[in-house]
Amino acid sequence: MLEIKVIGIGGIGCALLPFLARYLNYQGEPARITLIDGDEFERANADRQAFGTLGNKAKVKATEMAREFQRVAFRAVPQYISEANITEHVQEGDTVFLGVDNHKTRKVVSDYCEKLATVTLISGGNDFNDGNVQVHIREGGRDRTAPITRYHPEIRNPRDRSPAEMSCEELMARGSPQLLFANLAIASAMLNAFYGIREGKLTYGEVYLDILEGKSNPVRREGKQ
Amino acid sequence: MTEPLKQATRVRPASPTETQETVRVIYGVHSLDVNIAGRSVGEVRAALRQALNIPPQAVAVVDGRESLESYILQIGEVLEFVRLAGEKGSLEGGLLTWGGRVSGRCRPPGGP
Numbered sequence: 001m002l003e004i005k006v007i008g009i010g011g012i013g014c015a016l017l018p019f020l021a022r023y024l025n026y027q028g029e030p031a032r033i034t035l036i037d038g039d040e041f042e043r044a045n046a047d048r049q050a051f052g053t054l055g056n057k058a059k060v061k062a063t064e065m066a067r068e069f070q071r072v073a074f075r076a077v078p079q080y081i082s083e084a085n086i087t088e089h090v091q092e093g094d095t096v097f098l099g100v101d102n103h104k105t106r107k108v109v110s111d112y113c114e115k116l117a118t119v120t121l122i123s124g125g126n127d128f129n130d131g132n133v134q135v136h137i138r139e140g141g142r143d144r145t146a147p148i149t150r151y152h153p154e155i156r157n158p159r160d161r162s163p164a165e166m167s168c169e170e171l172m173a174r175g176s177p178q179l180l181f182a183n184l185a186i187a188s189a190m191l192n193a194f195y196g197i198r199e200g201k202l203t204y205g206e207v208y209l210d211i212l213e214g215k216s217n218p219v220r221r222e223g224k225q
Numbered sequence: 226m227t228e229p230l231k232q233a234t235r236v237r238p239a240s241p242t243e244t245q246e247t248v249r250v251i252y253g254v255h256s257l258d259v260n261i262a263g264r265s266v267g268e269v270r271a272a273l274r275q276a277l278n279i280p281p282q283a284v285a286v287v288d289g290r291e292s293l294e295s296y297i298l299q300i301g302e303v304l305e306f307v308r309l310a311g312e313k314g315s316l317e318g319g320l321l322t323w324g325g326r327v328s329g330r331c332r333p334p335g336g337p
Contacts, residue, residue, distance in 0.1 A: 101312060102312070103310070103312070106310070123310075124311070125310050125311030125312055127311050127312065130253065130254070130311070131311035132253075132308065132310055132311055134310065148310075151284045151286060151291065151307040152284070152307065152309065152310050153282050153284065154282065154309050154310060155310055160312075186311070208253045208254045208308060209254065210253070210254045213254055215254035215255075216254060217251065217253065217254045217255070219251060219305060220289055222289045225290075
């Protein structure tokens with residue numbers, strides 16, 4: 001069974017999920033998508049995120065996806081990913097879509113993926129009108145593309161913290177302008193990378209996008225150092 | 226992005242002859258073919274820092290390998306200053322507003 005983990009059900013995760021689920025629903029290969037997020041949908045999210053009910057993001061979206069795409073199995077994990085729980089939720093052979101807003105969680109996931117023999121990590125993030133997608137592929141204990149920390153010291157040595165580590169006051173103080181079109185562009189690029197990997201034709205390890213410039217720039221990230 | 230940089234990245238592609246004599250410099254979506262062979266990575270970083278807004282911690286990579294600032298660039302090489310990863314994607318907030326957020330675990334019991 002194709003095991004897919006989607007970590008972060010926010011602007012990127014919500015944009016990515018329906019297309020990923022629809023693609024898998026009609027591929028014929030058994031697949032399960034596990035949605036992982038400790039956060040809750042609130043009314044204020046509705047301008048960038050699609051949801052039918054309030055509540056935990058992973059649970060709400062898993063329920064909605066399961067209703068629409070019945071050939072794919074869905075599971076919800078209503079937790080933030082951290083060093084304490086990642087071993088439970090990411091396993092050998094997984095494909096991980098990582099759409100989070102902090103480098104600390106990226107590092108936790110990347111470091112753990114480096115310990116696995118076979119895993120695919122597709123990590124996307126955006127600023128206001130631009131962003132990037134990184135792809136780390138490990139097969140048989142070897143990196144086919146570079147880990148997402150290798151050329152990114154901001155992820156390797158994060159100065160931020162994961163939501164699981166923040167106080168309520170810190171969570172409330174967070175926030176910055178977001179553009180749903182940027183979320184959509186990054187989600188689309190993550191799915192493009194996934195398709196490229198499935199077809200054995202992915203030629204890059206990182207791609208940059210700028211929606212105002214109308215540009216994307218794929219770059220190689222060799223696994224070997 | 227600065228106007229000079231917009232112009233620089235919109236110039237016509239270098240001809241095959243020109244490309245053979247240049248170094249390609251990449252930063253994010255931007256890619257330029259420039260005559261900087263013989264210059265060090267550090268010199269190029271200093272020259273482009275302002276135009277490209279390259280942060281000091283951006284890693285320099287030459288032909289796929291992390292490079293020292295003292296490395297002297299050769300014709301035909303590709304120098305990339307690795308743009309920092311996007312930091313958002315799951316934050317809440319308005320389409321064009323500054324949005325505060327409240328985690329579910331911070332709400333009073335029984336709240337929506």
